[in-house]
Amino acid sequence: MKLYEALADELAGLMAAGVLRPGEKLPSVRQQQERRGVSPSTVFQAYYQLEARGLIESRPRSGYYVAARRALATPEPEVSRPDAASTLVDVSELVFQVLEASRAPDIVPLGSAFPSPLLFPLNKLGRAVASSMRHIDPWSTVADLSPGNAELRRQIALRYQLDGVQVAPDDIVITNGALEALNLCLQAVARPGDTVLVESPSFYAALQALERIGLKAVEVATHPREGIELGALAAALEQHKPSACWLMTSFQNPLGSLMPPEKKQALVDLLAAHDVPLVEDDVYGELYFGAQRPALAKRFDSKGLVMHCSSFSKCLAPGFRVGWAAAGRFSRQVERLKLTTSLAAAMPSQLALAEYLGQGGYERHLRQLRVALAGQLQKMLAAIEAHFPAGTRVTQPQGGYFLWVVLPESVDALELHRLALGQGISIAPGPMFSAKRRFANCIRLNYGQAWDEGAVAVLGMLAKTSSGRGPSV
Amino acid sequence: MKLYEALADELAGLMAAGVLRPGEKLPSVRQQQERRGVSPSTVFQAYYQLEARGLIESRPRSGYYVAARRALATPEPEVSRPDAASTLVDVSELVFQVLEASRAPDIVPLGSAFPSPLLFPLNKLGRAVASSMRHIDPWSTVADLSPGNAELRRQIALRYQLDGVQVAPDDIVITNGALEALNLCLQAVARPGDTVLVESPSFYAALQALERIGLKAVEVATHPREGIELGALAAALEQHKPSACWLMTSFQNPLGSLMPPEKKQALVDLLAAHDVPLVEDDVYGELYFGAQRPALAKRFDSKGLVMHCSSFSKCLAPGFRVGWAAAGRFSRQVERLKLTTSLAAAMPSQLALAEYLGQGGYERHLRQLRVALAGQLQKMLAAIEAHFPAGTRVTQPQGGYFLWVVLPESVDALELHRLALGQGISIAPGPMFSAKRRFANCIRLNYGQAWDEGAVAVLGMLAKTSSGRGPSV
Known part of the structure; x- marks a missing residue:
């Protein structure tokens, strides 16, 4: 691992552990240079990488700050409350319908199970x-x-x-x-x-x-x-x-x-x-x-x-x-x-x-992949906050490439899935994820595909419309 | 397909159909040349290929003859007579034991399920x-x-x-x-x-x-x-x-x-x-x-x-x-x-x-593979006739790379399998092929591996010994 990567990972770890908190100013490049004995370019590279991961942001003439956890504005979902009985499973038909609908090549694959092959x-x-x-x-x-x-x-x-x-x-x-x-x-x-x-x-x-x-x-x-x-x-x-x-x-x-x-x-x-x-x-x-x-x-x-x-x-x-x-x-x-x-x-x-x-080279690839996915997560969280209806909740994963979005209860995810497909966007509706077809107002979004802010905006508008909170419906 | 290959296949078909019979003389090269209008080298190549497949043989100063179906001396097995009840299957343990024993790299793999990878x-x-x-x-x-x-x-x-x-x-x-x-x-x-x-x-x-x-x-x-x-x-x-x-x-x-x-x-x-x-x-x-x-x-x-x-x-x-x-x-x-x-x-x-x-090229590969396997079948049948105990029966497949050998009833194929392994030879004993563990005196042999006459001879000797008809046991 390169020196700047080690430094970036160390700082990311401090942020994950809450030692460095949102909004807090990071040590300056000069401080890092003097206290750690590393070169300015190592520090810059580490900070650039953290910025790409969406973990810090630069403020002109001020320095680097731990990024506000923007998604905190959209709260986390609550703990699931399934009922306790066992169920013979019969979910395949729905899953196949959704997956087949999502495989068309011109669809924006927010419902895909895979990250972009370009990664x-x-x-x-x-x-x-x-x-x-x-x-x-x-x-x-x-x-x-x-x-x-x-x-x-x-x-x-x-x-x-x-x-x-x-x-x-x-x-x-x-x-x-x-x-x-x-x-x-x-x-x-x-x-x-x-x-x-x-x-x-x-x-x-x-x-x-x-x-x-x-x-x-x-x-x-x-x-x-x-x-x-x-x-x-x-x-x-x-x-x-x-x-x-x-x-x-x-x-x-x-x-x-x-x-x-x-x-x-x-x-x-x-x-x-x-x-x-x-x-x-x-x-x-x-x-x-x-x-x-x-x-x-x-x-x-x-x-x-x-x-x-x-x-x-x-x-x-x-x-x-x-x-x-x-x-x-x-x-x-x-x-x-x-x-x-x-x-x-x-x-x-x-x-x-x-x-x-x-x-060798696997570790380097993995670091690049993680940086890319972490950056896209921040974009997706920001876009959800910007475009989705009030009352939306969203998970804040620390890895992977899936988000779980809980929409207002009035939204029917299967209906949203159909509407979104009509606009060339696939999503994974909540009932796919339960033998009892629960999670009627939930969707899974994939942020590992090519970033497409427009698709998220359209999806948010559809969700607002179907939640009855849309603009002039 | 080349001309000589078509000619060889045509003749092989006549033999399989019984139109050309064992011991019968083939048309001379000159006859083929005059009646079919093909070049002598085409005829020679076709006959060489048939010879390699073990289907014909040349006799000095006489010409080419349909090969005696040597294996006819070793008769075919009879139709199987399983009993009519259904069986819950429990054969895996035996199969795994046999296959694991056969995977050692220095074993002559007559019990293998695969042809030689060199083909x-x-x-x-x-x-x-x-x-x-x-x-x-x-x-x-x-x-x-x-x-x-x-x-x-x-x-x-x-x-x-x-x-x-x-x-x-x-x-x-x-x-x-x-x-x-x-x-x-x-x-x-x-x-x-x-x-x-x-x-x-x-x-x-x-x-x-x-x-x-x-x-x-x-x-x-x-x-x-x-x-x-x-x-x-x-x-x-x-x-x-x-x-x-x-x-x-x-x-x-x-x-x-x-x-x-x-x-x-x-x-x-x-x-x-x-x-x-x-x-x-x-x-x-x-x-x-x-x-x-x-x-x-x-x-x-x-x-x-x-x-x-x-x-x-x-x-x-x-x-x-x-x-x-x-x-x-x-x-x-x-x-x-x-x-x-x-x-x-x-x-x-x-x-x-x-x-x-x-x-393209797949057909050419397949023809070579068929010729190689057909030639090895003839060698295997001849070796079985030469080395196996009296009373042995053997199938005469028209394709694939497996033979089924029915040994005298006194031979225990599982015991023969153990004895053969001791001599560095694997076989597939009959009870692997029945949910009821029938075929106690049968074995499957693979003739698609590198030809090893010695191994077949050793196997035949072991079979003779265990059938009580061996030399001075």
Whole structure:
């Protein structure tokens, strides 16, 4: 990491921790230079980067200030209050309708599940693919069958080590993206008819997976900033005797919530006391805006009950379909399920990622990606404040690329979705994120796509109109 | 196709049809030259190729003769006689034990499920990967999500057209290999507890898939050369009211049986009369040794009930994990199951195969591959005749790379598997291929790996020893 990046991350960490507060003046360049012994250009570069991330702002002839948390003007949503009964899931039809409607190429994809493909080093990955195929060992077509390419598993294990988690390469199973990893983990521990605990709102693909396998979902109250509520979780564990708990512990989709480390620790302890496995869906964990990668719940796992799943699809190589599971005591079952489900992940993708990770440069790419996403988050929050109806609430994620917007109760998100599509804008309406079709007045917005203030303005106007607060309707 | 190849294929077809019989003299080069108006070198090249395929042999100062079907000395096995009850499948543990034991790099892989990777154009595929990534459109990471890359689906639809089957590109779903396609097709039409009809012996991965989904298998009597017995199938349809039938209609694994076209037609009609979908597993269909690609059962499908599944893994690009389903009236369900199971197939693999197929050269590769496999089949049949105990029966496949060997009843195939492993040779013992652990004295041999006569000799000796007919034991 370059010196200016380290300095920027350090300052960002102080802001996230509340040590540097909104509106507060940053040390001057001269102060930094004298006290830290760094060059003026290092300080300038660090401040420029923080400015690009939307974390600080310059005031002419005065200096740099911690940015006002503008979005504070639009308050956070409240904790979700799902009812406690379990539900057989039937959400797929709605999800498919929305996703198909959103795939048209000329749509502004605020409802997309993916960040803009322009944010990824596709050329460099292409060269890694080409290079790895030039010196390919023909036997890798057999050797790279599940659990997967040994060098790739080694690289992944090294990253776990950096995050303070001990995972042996042999306990990692390479999968066809994280979605397959999550599906296999679920099948390793749950049988049709069993119950699984999820967040509320829930990632719709989790609901679809439960639906396909014939599992029942119990949606548990979730805090918009700090993730699932442990009191509600404890009650659900007692009441439902679930086979598993499927959570996104860092930058949950759709809320963007991040469980603090001590809450993750308490979560793992609570589940361990009930002997319930945790499927930890961590595909957004690398997309943090603070100084450090958030802790993994798996870090606190002493019983092998945490099945950590992630991928390179959201942070490096979309379309390569390389994910993995580090499934603790269930590793062998997951490996066998992978073999009988789809045999192996694609060898060219595996070889290319093993080569790319070995070259270095991944960290630099990740820093650029985080800076880009953090900057776009600030723009999106400002645009929502400017254009959305009074009474709107919005989450303030510290990573990822999703926002959760709670509109006035009079707004019907499905109707808003139809109206927005008519204007060439897709959104993800709230009922996609609940087996019970709750969140009728909520939407998920993606701020990881090319920035389009106009689209957000149009969307806000439509929301105002349909909330009955629009201009002269 | 070159002229000599057309001539060779035509003659091979005459032999397969019995028009040219074993021991019969072929027309001389001069006769071919005068009657057909082709050059002597064309005739020579055709005869050389037929010789390499083991179909004809030259006798000094006499000419070319249709090769004696040496393997006729080792008779074919009889039709399988499974009992008629359905079975909850539990074969995975045995299969995993055998496959894991066979993966050691220094083992002679007669038990392998794959042909030698040296038979595939990995360098050319590597260049196609590199080239397709050089001019990649970043949006393909989204556009190539399921149902898959449009150009690849168009190329596959063109091949269906050549085979006399009308399949629209939009009705093709690209999957993570054929195994995923088969799994998704099965899930589209069967629910846990339902019954599925399969061949006897059955491909173990089919049994594992049934086991994983909680389906019951009914094994139906199967002819070693002509595939499933329609009388037995009709009885099973009446008795068990199955949700689906999963068959390998061309070059079944493990038998190598090939249903004649009229039998395929009758199969499709029979299933249609019962409104039962056919999952047609056709991954070996391109590996034919006769003059023409065998008909697809799907060709006779007028009700959209045939779900045709195949891949490039066995005939072009092992490890790329690109397969597909053309699932008739179930196409949409399969596409949606693909989206919720693993989202999409790997984009680099899809782009590379689309590019490779567009370049031409696939047919030439396939012809070389067929010639190589047909030649190795003849060697394997001769070696079995030379080295295996009296009373051995063996199938005579017209394509693929598997042989099914029925040993004397006193031979225990699982014990033989253990003995062979001790000598550095893997085999696939018969009980892997039956939910009821039948075929205790049978083995499947792979003749698509590097030829190793010594290994077959050792195996034969072990079989003789364990049949009690060995030399001085």
